[in-house]
Amino acid sequence: MVDDLDFFFNDTATTEIYTLSLHDALPISHNSPLVRAITLSVLDIEKKRPMLIRKTGTGDMNVIGSQLNIPVITYGPGDPHEAHTVDEKVSIDEFVKGIEILKKSLYHLKRLHDRTK
Numbered sequence: 641m642v643d644d645l646d647f648f649f650n651d652t653a654t655t656e657i658y659t660l661s662l663h664d665a666l667p668i669s670h671n672s673p674l675v676r677a678i679t680l681s682v683l684d685i686e687k688k689r690p691m692l693i694r695k696t697g698t699g700d701m702n703v704i705g706s707q708l709n710i711p712v713i714t715y716g717p718g719d720p721h722e723a724h725t726v727d728e729k730v731s732i733d734e735f736v737k738g739i740e741i742l743k744k745s746l747y748h749l750k751r752l753h754d755r756t757k
Contacts, residue, residue, distance in 0.1 A: 681744035
């Protein structure tokens with residue numbers, strides 16, 4: 641057993657990192673139904689305009705959007721500048737509002753879709 645642990649504490653051990661895939665950020669128009677639905681929902685619930693930012697780096701939505709050739713957006717409560725940092729946090733109130741915003745977004749997305757028929 642001790643011999644097996646030598647591997648983990650051996651100064652000569654090396655690590656190799658392989659990149660399996662890279663996906664560019666997918667641009668989406670501020671006039672797209674997805675952006676409009678989430679914007680309207682934030683206005684409804686928060687009573688203020690959302691901060692729209694271009695998310696750089698690889699994310700699940702980039703992989704899904706590029707593979708399925710569909711528009712995608714990311715939304716979540718909290719400060720986006722703190723995302724994936726030691727300072728990342730979301731209050732219960734922000735979490736519950738986030739759920740309400742997503743629910744309302746489905747309503748607005750359907751309404752916007754029905755208007756195009």
